Amino acid sequence: MGSRPGLSCSVTLNTSLTPEQRARFQDVDQINHLLDSAKTVAMVGLSSDRQKASFFVAGYLRDEGYRVVPVNPKADTILGEKAYPDVTSIPFPVDVVDIFRPPQDVDEIVNQVIARKEKGIDSPAIWMQLRIINLPAAERARAAGLTVIVDKCVKMEHGRYRGGLHFAGMNTEIISARKRKR
Amino acid sequence: MSDRPAPRKFGFETRMVHAGHVPDANTGARAVPIYQTTSYVFDSPDYAAQLFELKQYGNIYTRISNPTTAVFEERIASLEGATGALAVSSGMAAQFISLMTLLSPGDEVVASSHLYGGTVTQLKQTFQKLSVKVTLVDPHDFAAWERAITPKTRALYGETIGNPRGSIFDLEKFAGLAGAHKIPLFIDNTFATPYLCRPIEWGATIVLHSATKFIGGHGNAIAGVILDSGNFDFSRFPSIAAPSPSYHNLRFFDTFGHYGFLMKARAETVRDVGACVSPMNSFLLLQGLETLSLRMERHVGTARQIARYLSEHEQVAWVAYAGLPSHPDHALAQKYLPKGPGAVFSFGLKGEGAQVREDGKRFIESLHLFSHLANVGDVRSLVIHPASTTHQQLTDEELAACGVGPEMIRLSVGLENVEDLIWDLDQAFHALSRSIRA
Numbered sequence: 355m356g357s358r359p360g361l362s363c364s365v366t367l368n369t370s371l372t373p374e375q376r377a378r379f380q381d382v383d384q385i386n387h388l389l390d391s392a393k394t395v396a397m398v399g400l401s402s403d404r405q406k407a408s409f410f411v412a413g414y415l416r417d418e419g420y421r422v423v424p425v426n427p428k429a430d431t432i433l434g435e436k437a438y439p440d441v442t443s444i445p446f447p448v449d450v451v452d453i454f455r456p457p458q459d460v461d462e463i464v465n466q467v468i469a470r471k472e473k474g475i476d477s478p479a480i481w482m483q484l485r486i487i488n489l490p491a492a493e494r495a496r497a498a499g500l501t502v503i504v505d506k507c508v509k510m511e512h513g514r515y516r517g518g519l520h521f522a523g524m525n526t527e528i529i530s531a532r533k534r535k536r
Numbered sequence: 537m538s539d540r541p542a543p544r545k546f547g548f549e550t551r552m553v554h555a556g557h558v559p560d561a562n563t564g565a566r567a568v569p570i571y572q573t574t575s576y577v578f579d580s581p582d583y584a585a586q587l588f589e590l591k592q593y594g595n596i597y598t599r600i601s602n603p604t605t606a607v608f609e610e611r612i613a614s615l616e617g618a619t620g621a622l623a624v625s626s627g628m629a630a631q632f633i634s635l636m637t638l639l640s641p642g643d644e645v646v647a648s649s650h651l652y653g654g655t656v657t658q659l660k661q662t663f664q665k666l667s668v669k670v671t672l673v674d675p676h677d678f679a680a681w682e683r684a685i686t687p688k689t690r691a692l693y694g695e696t697i698g699n700p701r702g703s704i705f706d707l708e709k710f711a712g713l714a715g716a717h718k719i720p721l722f723i724d725n726t727f728a729t730p731y732l733c734r735p736i737e738w739g740a741t742i743v744l745h746s747a748t749k750f751i752g753g754h755g756n757a758i759a760g761v762i763l764d765s766g767n768f769d770f771s772r773f774p775s776i777a778a779p780s781p782s783y784h785n786l787r788f789f790d791t792f793g794h795y796g797f798l799m800k801a802r803a804e805t806v807r808d809v810g811a812c813v814s815p816m817n818s819f820l821l822l823q824g825l826e827t828l829s830l831r832m833e834r835h836v837g838t839a840r841q842i843a844r845y846l847s848e849h850e851q852v853a854w855v856a857y858a859g860l861p862s863h864p865d866h867a868l869a870q871k872y873l874p875k876g877p878g879a880v881f882s883f884g885l886k887g888e889g890a891q892v893r894e895d896g897k898r899f900i901e902s903l904h905l906f907s908h909l910a911n912v913g914d915v916r917s918l919v920i921h922p923a924s925t926t927h928q929q930l931t932d933e934e935l936a937a938c939g940v941g942p943e944m945i946r947l948s949v950g951l952e953n954v955e956d957l958i959w960d961l962d963q964a965f966h967a968l969s970r971s972i973r974a
């Protein structure tokens with residue numbers, strides 16, 4: 355839905371980040387741009403249990419046209435896609451590394467992403483899901499030149515900017531008098 | 537990205553006319569279109585399946601969601617500072633659906649005894665049939681609330697501005713009590729509206745409205761709303777957190793997080809109970825919301841003048857308006873409702889027993905501008921004499937027990953010229969004194 359150029363509303367609900375941290379790690383335009391441009395999303399910690407939140411998110415992203423790459427050392431395939439044991443093992447470039455692991459596991463994931471960037475494989479955005487907050491790792495990734503989103507659900511954000519969340523009666527906090535883009 | 541202004545938190549009045557509605561790509565219609573449709577064509581069979589499994593957001597059937605209603609829902613959520621909203625067919629339905637979503641047989645609720653009479657009946661009688669026990673407690677007796685809470689208590693319940701004496705619920709204190717017991721606080725904010733008070737800012741979890749009243753504001757549509765703060769941890773509540781047999785064991789709180797309660801209320805309770813709002817009514821409620829701040833300012837301004845006029849009148853025994861310094865909850869009103877404690881209040885005629893009951897009837901018969909009916913929160917001023925209408929079967933003793941004396945008259949102050957309203961009351965008092973002399 356985001357009408358160009360950029361939205362000017364602030365999105366403040368459902369996060370434990372401070373306003374300064376939100377400005378760094380939850381930029382409305384950056385999220386919207388990422389959702390527009392990304393094609394391949396590696397999901398670290400994607401579960402093969404169909405009732406887990408990560409499985410819901412993966413199915414949703416796939417329906418919305420993204421390629422989902424499972425990263426899970428305990429699975430061979432999830433949702434018909436080959437799973438990799440860690441980020442380093444993915445043999446092709448990805449656009450987003452979406453993290454569904456506890457905060458203490460985020461440091462190592464960020465290390466692997468930065469190493470990929472240094473080797474020139476890719477330069478994916480790092481996305482820490484809702485309540486997965488590791489700010490030192492986020493700062494490190496940012497200093498290495500990566501886009502970083504923290505404490506947001508990628509499905510909810512996609513729903514926020516594409517209208518789906520609105521149809522469920524939720525408060526998207528989007529205020530705009532401009533026509534929606536087609 | 538660098539040439540745009542810093543993100544802005546838009547003010548209440550801006551959100552009142554914009555929140556929830558971005559003009560659509562095809563028509564650009566500026567007013568909110570009325571989607572008067574029962575159902576929606578699916579993109580594909582696979583997509584339909586995803587919708588039914590709640591894996592995709594989207595519309596299936598207007599009993600569950602509707603694009604006009606969604607605008608109303610998002611707008612009221614924005615105004616209350618809620619994470620989302622669910623609009624339903626009436627205020628009573630909002631209460632029933634929100635509590636049904638949370639409770640299981642054997643659970644208990646502790647509620648304020650200063651509630652709308654219809655709510656008391658629903659809580660005490662209908663919920664009792666469902667094996668839910670509701671204990672009503674005086675909102676001024678905090679120790680009694682602490683005593684009433686048991687390990688089975690699943691929620692606390694109150695009204696921002698209570699019936700029938702305009703008492704003010706101490707939101708922050710009760711939110712603290714609910715928090716200490718890890719249970720949600722439900723607040724009916726009907727009489728205040730989000731313009732005068734936003735209970736979520738004081739710690740409420742679930743906010744309810746009879747949108748029939750000031751939100752619609754024009755006395756033309758019945759509807760209700762359920763809002764969730766999004767701040768409550770429902771993981772201890774099996775009704776929200778346990779696997780749902782009707783959705784392949786979906787765990788709503790796990791999967792939808794801060795949207796879990798409302799998703800469950802919509803996709804299960806409203807789906808099964810069926811108390812949905814009509815798209816036309818959602819449109820009327822939106823028309824109401826767009827002028828909410830303007831109307832409420834006038835409603836409370838006029839109410840304050842009328843309350844003052846009545847409090848100085850020699851034929852008036854008492855006035856129960858928390859905006860007056862004489863009201864026991866005046867300090868609470870200043871804390872929670874600094875713009876004014878609403879526009880619905882009651883007063884008592886001087887006199888006793890059968891005589892004052894008759895006087896009440898005669899007073900209402902003499903009015904020309906106040907409409908005699910059973911509603912509140914209309915642009916028109918309304919009046920009712922509970923002892924001869926809603927409570928007419930009760931004896932004087934029974935009336936006293938529920939705080940409704942035979943001398944009580946309730947007003948809902950509308951948007952007419954204030955001098956005209958005072959003129960109307962004045963001539964009714966004159967008619968009364970003439971008939972008493974006669």
Ligand SMILES: Cc1ncc(COP(=O)(O)O)c(C=O)c1O
Nearest residue numbers: 626627628652724726746748759
């Ligand atoms: C405070 C309060 N709550 C709830 C209700 C019930 O609302 P509705 O009539 O929309 O079902 C009313 C209506 O009279 C009310 O005054």
